[in-house]
Amino acid sequence: QLQLHEAGPGLAKTSETLSLTCNVFGISITSNNYYWSWIRQPPGKGLEWIGTIDYEGRTYYNPSLRGRPTLSFDTSKNQISLELASVTAAGTGLYFCARMFYDGISGVGWFDPWGQGTLVTVSS
């Protein structure tokens, strides 16, 4: 059964780079047609898509985050990583990784399954 487990530092300092990892169990992250995404949820707010990396390492990011996120993967660890540069207090929240299904022809896409999330607090 596919499972995703996120990990992070818990606390990050303003203006620094936040680094999170997502360990994937049950399937290879480079399996064809699989996409892997990071999504966050600030306290009391809705979900925000951060970015997606596909099975060939191509990346797609939320333009509103202005070039600050970087997604990558480590095939030896079957792990997806997120680095978010120049974090601010607005970056506080629960960070989820999720597998994304996407069909580029029809435009169909959804996120399933999700990890439990890792809580990040950004403070000076």
Place this chain on the structure above:
Amino acid sequence: QSVLTQPSSVSAAPGQEVTISCSGSNSNIGGHYVSWYQRLPGTAPRLLISENDKRPSGIPDRFSGSKSGASATLTITGLRTGDEADYYCGTWDRSLNSWVFGGGTSLAVL
């Protein structure tokens, strides 16, 4: 402020039916498929509905989705206390070039 608009909360009695709306625009819901997610307290979000109205394996038929124009609706029938959760809609927005979600709706089964 979320791109997709959902009511912040809804409530209904056990056994009743509830609908959760998700309102957008032609650049998102109006032109793309909608998915719905359930997040029970303290758990990972779970896909409830994909492609506007398709239920993944294991999702009870008490949950259904529909779309009309730039709005989508999640309907839950035969409410149970175990359905108390936050529900989110999501889709692609071609103007923002981004996946977008609603702010979430908290369901109370009273």
